[in-house]
Amino acid sequence: MTEQKRHHHHGNLREALITAGLELMEQGGPDALSLRKCAKRAGVSHAAPAHHFNGLVSLQAAIIARGYQKFSASMRRAADQADAAPQAQLNAICAGYIDFARSHTAVFKFMFQPHNNDSQTLDATTQEELDRDSMASYQILRDACAPFEHNDAQGVSTEIMVWSLVHGYAMLFCAPGKTESPSGPIPEFSQILPKLKLKTNITP
Amino acid sequence: MTEQKRHHHHGNLREALITAGLELMEQGGPDALSLRKCAKRAGVSHAAPAHHFNGLVSLQAAIIARGYQKFSASMRRAADQADAAPQAQLNAICAGYIDFARSHTAVFKFMFQPHNNDSQTLDATTQEELDRDSMASYQILRDACAPFEHNDAQGVSTEIMVWSLVHGYAMLFCAPGKTESPSGPIPEFSQILPKLKLKTNITP
């Protein structure tokens, strides 16, 4: 108010509401998310979100879409900083996967919940955005696994193996302050992945 | 009312409320759980649960405890029907793990959520029951992994590997009607586990 003119128009309220929602989730879990709380956190009246989202499920979808974008960014960032060799790339992608799960635990879990939009359906464009963003995330992992696909067609693709392993690790062991499992200290995922003994079919 | 005398005392309302809660969760997800709905489903006034549970979080804890009991039972049942060889036993335990995730998807996911009991703490006995039941479930998997622990101490235990793999598979692919992943049909877990090429250190 003093340092910044109070505009009637917020400027980018939609973005502010999504950001507020991400923060609320991280602080209080998925149940802490409500339109009213997001509005309050964005410094706006509780009726304002109605101009940007078609109800709570629409905001949730936008938050999840944003989650997938950050998820993809986390994996890409890790890959960019790694050696170009397939093994190093896959390692990095997994590290980015885990990093995101650790730094955005609540949203990460929420992204993989079957969102109980019972009967309540998203509008087509929101649904498409969501599908696009989630597929983009998955595609990153998929691409990183491709060099390890065997041609001996045993029926189980590398990506199913790796995805299950990294996702299980993320779900079980990536609570914010977690360093202990029931059976002792949690190893880094970079120690776990080599156990799959993946072999690239690309000749060096 | 006609075929059964209407008792003032329910008989076993606590159990009935837990069962009702499990059903509500499976049908509508974790958000569908409320004390009032459980009471209604158990055929009792909405104030009755207060005599058996110290608020909603207490009922949730009881539901999760019940979930772990069923989870353990599912794994044990599968193990009992399998060959005694370590490989067959571990296979069966994993199958029981997956079976439970498929048949109790909502409760399964709820069990592994960090329950946002922010500041709100369970009474000691409920917390102990919960810890005991969850540890019992984990111990089953742990025992099944024990014959495969290597002595070469590479720092990553078999149980961390197997647990991550089976849990990730369960979380990603065990929605009730799910048979497709983004990359095609989902293989059975029994096809996946052998890829770990676990070796028992017990001589036959």
Place this chain on the structure above:
DNA sequence: TGTACATCAGTGAACGCGCGTTCACTGATGTAC
């Protein structure tokens, strides 16, 4: 440059809803004698 006007993104009051919780109560159960 100035004016008229449509559009848009906010406000704040009001609504009904389901929720957890409390409260005085009531009727069944179990026990002492």
Place this chain on the structure above:
DNA sequence: TGTACATCAGTGAACGCGCGTTCACTGATGTAC
């Protein structure tokens, strides 16, 4: 076996709360001329 009584597990009304949603409104923005 019968009676008195404490205990316990229900009932139904009532409360306040946060929620999503609607509504008439208002003030800023952008455009036509």
